[in-house]
Amino acid sequence: SLLTLCLSLSSSASGASVVAIDNKIEQAMDLVKNHLMYAVREEVEVLKEQIKELLEKNSQLERENSLLKTLASPEQLEKFQSRLPAEVLCPEEQSPGAAAPAQHSGGSAV
Numbered sequence: 001s002l003l004t005l006c007l008s009l010s011s012s013a014s015g016a017s018v019v020a021i022d023n024k025i026e027q028a029m030d031l032v033k034n035h036l037m038y039a040v041r042e043e044v045e046v047l048k049e050q051i052k053e054l055l056e057k058n059s060q061l062e063r064e065n066s067l068l069k070t071l072a073s074p075e076q077l078e079k080f081q082s083r084l085p086a087e088v089l090c091p092e093e094q095s096p097g098a099a100a101p102a103q104h105s106g107g108s109a110v
Contacts, residue, residue: 069077 072080
């Protein structure tokens, strides 16, 4: 009958509409995933560069510290060490939580 044919066509069109919506949702999710992956890769590169710079700075400061120790007289070293707080002289005696500095993320908003 005509009614059955119309219902059948309507159901078929509705099914196609659901598939189209599912495809659009999948495309949107892929777009979001790609954007997030790009943002994460970019942030990783920034962090790698910061780590490299910090390692270089740390190395430079260690060399400078070593040089200053060799140039200082024993009296100067003793006077300097007497001014330092105990946790600087003996960092291994600190409580476990005190040694870890607060983390701050300077990342970009995504």
